[in-house]
Amino acid sequence: MVSTYRNLPSVDKLLRDERAAGLLAEHTRKAVVEALRAALNDARAAIACGGDVPAIDAIIKAAAERVRKRAEMSLRRAVNGTGIIIHTGLGRAALSEAARRAVAEVAGGHSTLEIDIKSGKRGSRQDHVTKILTELTGAEAALVVNNNAAAVILAVNTIARNMEVVISRGQLVEIGGSFRLPEIIERAGAALVEVGTTNRTRISDYANAISENTGLLLRCHTSNFKITGFAEEVAIDELVELGRKAGVPVMDDLGSGALVDVSLFGLEREPLVQESVRAGAGIVTFSGDKLLGASQAGILAGMAEYIDKCRANPLARAVRVDKLTLAALEATLRVYRDGDPVTDIPVLAAIARPLADVEKQARLLARRINALRIEGLHAEVIETLSETGGGSLPGQCIQSRAVALKSARLSAEDLGRHFREFDPPIFGRIARDTFLLDVRTIDPKDEPAVVGCAASC
Known part of the structure; x- marks a missing residue:
């Protein structure tokens, strides 16, 4: 077992590897070193459980994922496809x-x-x-x-x-x-x-x-x-x-x-x-x-x-x-x-936005997603209701349109998770086992992110 551990590369050797050069170019040396050490610790734990010594490429990839997540801000921009205009969880009012x-x-x-x-x-x-x-x-x-x-x-x-x-x-x-x-x-x-x-x-x-x-x-x-x-x-x-x-x-x-x-x-x-x-x-x-x-x-x-x-x-x-x-x-x-x-002012603009404009945006977004021709993924426009949210106008809804996504491979919950874990995170809602993106609350400038996420499904 000891000899197996000795087959693991040192941190210095990993740092000198050309495959680590990209990490050092994008992140601080301190962050890369810590990520490599953590990846080596994971490798040792795997060996202790009977696993093989991972290749250098696998160790560097694991470190790259760690350093990427470490560098990612916790509070960051998100795309609101929930249909809730003043969404407390998503920061309430979007600023002008x-x-x-x-x-x-x-x-x-x-x-x-x-x-x-x-x-x-x-x-x-x-x-x-x-x-x-x-x-x-x-x-x-x-x-x-x-x-x-x-x-x-x-x-x-x-x-x-x-x-x-x-x-x-x-x-x-x-x-x-x-x-x-x-x-x-x-x-x-x-x-x-x-x-x-x-x-x-x-x-x-x-x-x-x-x-x-x-x-x-x-x-x-x-x-x-x-x-x-x-x-x-x-x-x-x-x-x-x-x-x-x-x-x-x-x-x-x-x-x-x-x-x-x-x-x-x-x-x-x-x-x-x-x-x-x-x-x-x-x-x-x-x-x-x-x-x-x-x-x-x-x-x-x-x-x-x-x-x-x-x-x-x-x-x-x-x-x-x-x-x-x-x-x-x-x-x-x-x-x-x-x-x-x-x-x-985005809050008022979303409330006042004509339904015809919302439907036009929804149909365009659905066409762009379907044009990707992702196997098993289909988008269609459906009628839905948006809410003001944020402790305002209780019980009142606004007619809206949503892009409904269904996948032959992913459940509605899996689709929701996939979109939330994208960069930027995209939030929708689930209704009748279908993942919905209500476009009344989606800024048109965020549509490329939505399409890009759909492309990775």
Whole structure:
């Protein structure tokens, strides 16, 4: 056995082999050496189990695969063929071209994050976005933190710490990661007072719950689920009027945070941020990476007296945003202010895209795949439904078209795995034992990757 191990080449010998030259040209010597050592360890383990000494070519190939996987980024670009437009697992909102350029420019070196160009003195990172946010929403002031849950906890802690927060029982939502609104309110240092029932809450329920210890009336838009049938909830303007009479501030947590009326595209109407501001809510909170179509952020907009207090809260430092988030958000907001968001912001473009365009893209993609003439692989266009996703517009679907792939050699699960393991990873969904690629969420520039993956089936 010892003599068998001696037949294995040394690391030095492998490094001198011309077949390793390509690895050394593409990767660092350290990475190649570690990969070769790992491949030799695998060879020794195989010999110990009765295997033969592998050829040098096989060892170098094994090392090449190891070094390739090691060099591959874990967080990387992917192709979304799931039909879920705001896919949390795939990074939620795809950024606009303007936002991607802004991020790349700021990431490329130093930036004007917290400095005033005119005076040369220290400035606020919030200044890059607050003016545009107030222009778009009509709010007196605005503040950006790292996500909407942070926005809610900051606002509640600032306005209602050691006091009571009154909210409808039907709005006690659970967000992603099993985080629940009652727990967030508790961690913010406030006491929760539930009013009404799961399906029906009236303005009198809020009024009867108000006491001298009431610090906040909170409305939470159920953006990730929907109650239908025998249901009733209080409109934001009614709640604001009650709060004005009682001297209690009102907060409206909109969650998905739309600035554009999606009913224009055949979907049910989603409450707009500017409507809640106009109704008089003291603070309106919403996400940046859902229907807004920007980077992950939590946005607070509303009356200056409340926003300024939130800004002064020490928690604001703990949940502040970084320069890349702000770059993407500013660029996205500028599209809303100065450009055409329905055309230039991918989330809205995907929602508004005419079915005829989707079908045309699907048929072209199916033809390109079938033209490969891969034995046993067939593509056809089928009717399907896309979803907004990301905790937005629950229960609403958009007519779409998918390329359905079937293989005589691979099951639907195997096809899904094959596409996910491609570079870039391509994600679809499986329905009725068929692998589907919904083209509503596939950027046309990613089609060559889809065809290339199909060619390797």
